[in-house]
Amino acid sequence: MDFFFIIASAVKIFGFTFLVVLPLVAYSTYAERRVSAVLQDRVGPNRVGIPATLFGFKKDLKLFGLIQPLADGVKGLLKEDFTPAHVRKSFYWMAPAFTAAPAFVSLCVIPFGSAVTIFGYEIKMVIADIGVGPLFIFAIASLSVYGITLAGWASNSKYPFFGGVRSCAQMISYEIALGLSVIPVLLFFGKLNLSDIVTYQAANGWLLLPLWNENGTLIHEAYWQTSLQQWLLLLPMGISFFVFTTSIFAETNRMPFDLPECETELVGGYHTEYSSMKFALFFMGEYAAMIVGSALIVTIFLGGWSLGFGLDSALLQTSEGDWKWYAGLIHMGAFLAKTVAFIIFFIWVRWTVPRFRYDQLMKLGWVVFFELALFNIFLAALIIAAPHIGLLNTFLFGIPALVITALLMFFITKANEVRRKAKIT
């Protein structure tokens, strides 16, 4: 058993990291360029294909430019890896690895499919099935701020330093909103194991799409009798989703919040002094973080690998409630499709929304999202507790308490505003 477990884990690590995520990183750079081009009425890279003429064929194969990431990689490796004389070498060399590694490590708790049974052993389609899933991701993913800050500091040059400091402040600020916004979700599930969260969602409806539960879908009467709480929870979960997604944008330094990188203010950003493959590693880390972010959002809010709409139990389960043998593959496909769709959403937002000013970014994080997420916790708690404490207590104590909380948040925010204005004049 143990031996089998080790083999299975090794296969999962190798397959998931090297055959799925790394190509996904490469191709999300390609997708970024193609999608942005299409959004802006351009073409994007469509030339790089298989250079068949080099081998004596008549025509090159263009393949819609799908070989572009490979060409970029080769370019990165062949370029001169220049280390300026004024940098702090050890940190300068460590920084790119510090940015890229945490993103890949945090992938290990994301369930990418339902359990598959091979030779009588049940294999869970997650590399590390641990009971602290989201916490692990927050803990590891926030380490990537070290990479960026170290890159800025080790470059020993003023603009990269600004970039590093900005990134540091931004990531720490949004970590709070990120952590608080996910609490309602954890309150509802009562556990932190991402595999269990997804399994629950497959049976009881996604958090953002409560169109079915264990008692059936929209057409069943039993569903309507039991789905009130699901629908009520849609409000706090919607707020959670919004705050969480926006914070992920900020955490991954993506467009509306890409303050650490800026050509006009910072001559590039924290990676100004980097070249060739070290620079490419920063890039890879950024895109890997984006993939982890998308996968996490899909896992928590959009039902992970489940097909949804009650299709999982109807199509892929045997009458005893076990998964059919091909269910795992279909689930992996569903998870990949959802994640890719979310990555494209990331790209779409990046090429639509103009970037924030730094003070707006900080205000959004500390004044808006912090309060909103905090209020959201109370709201979700009340909805979850309502069936236990009874209708009377809910209306008598719960809702007034909620209103008082909301007013308190609002006035704290306002007071902050007024004091600042007074200081300026």
Added chain:
Amino acid sequence: MAIVKVKRPKLYWYEHLYLPAILKGLIITLKHAIASLRGKAQGGKELASSGLGVTMQYPEQKWDAQLPEYYRGVPALVTDEQKRERCVSCQLCEFICPPKAITIMPGEIQSEDPWAKVEKAPQKFDIDMIRCIYCGMCEEVCPEQAIFLRQDYAMTGVSRLEMVNDKDRLYEIGGIREGLVNKWNELK
């Protein structure tokens, strides 16, 4: 100029949320994407686009038909309808050329030639296309209407030597140009 104080517009509460504006933006970009993928990007037809967006795919599609008359491409020497080479190797273009791309070796026209009274014609005439900046000063300065900037723009070569247009090549590119002032003809 009087100072105009611009008041910040007062935003409604839903405008303060910024979300409707962001949603509007997302819809606009999505519309562009769909139009682009359907080959109906705005202005695509006028710009003779390749079908995706408004971009033309260069080597396969070319802009030649739409080039304006005044386009400044490769400079070349011309002969007139009497097959006379018009350059008299006065070297004005050589002197005016800002990047010093032109090198002329003046030569004499033999006395038995029907155009012997012109006296001079270039023995060698090289334009280094690596140096040429397509400014058109040579055309402007030429008193003999002998050098013109053509509409060709795709000058390529694999060595520096290949990029130097010699006299034969220049006449080949320039060809025969009609309707010039033939000041060396006999007055009738």
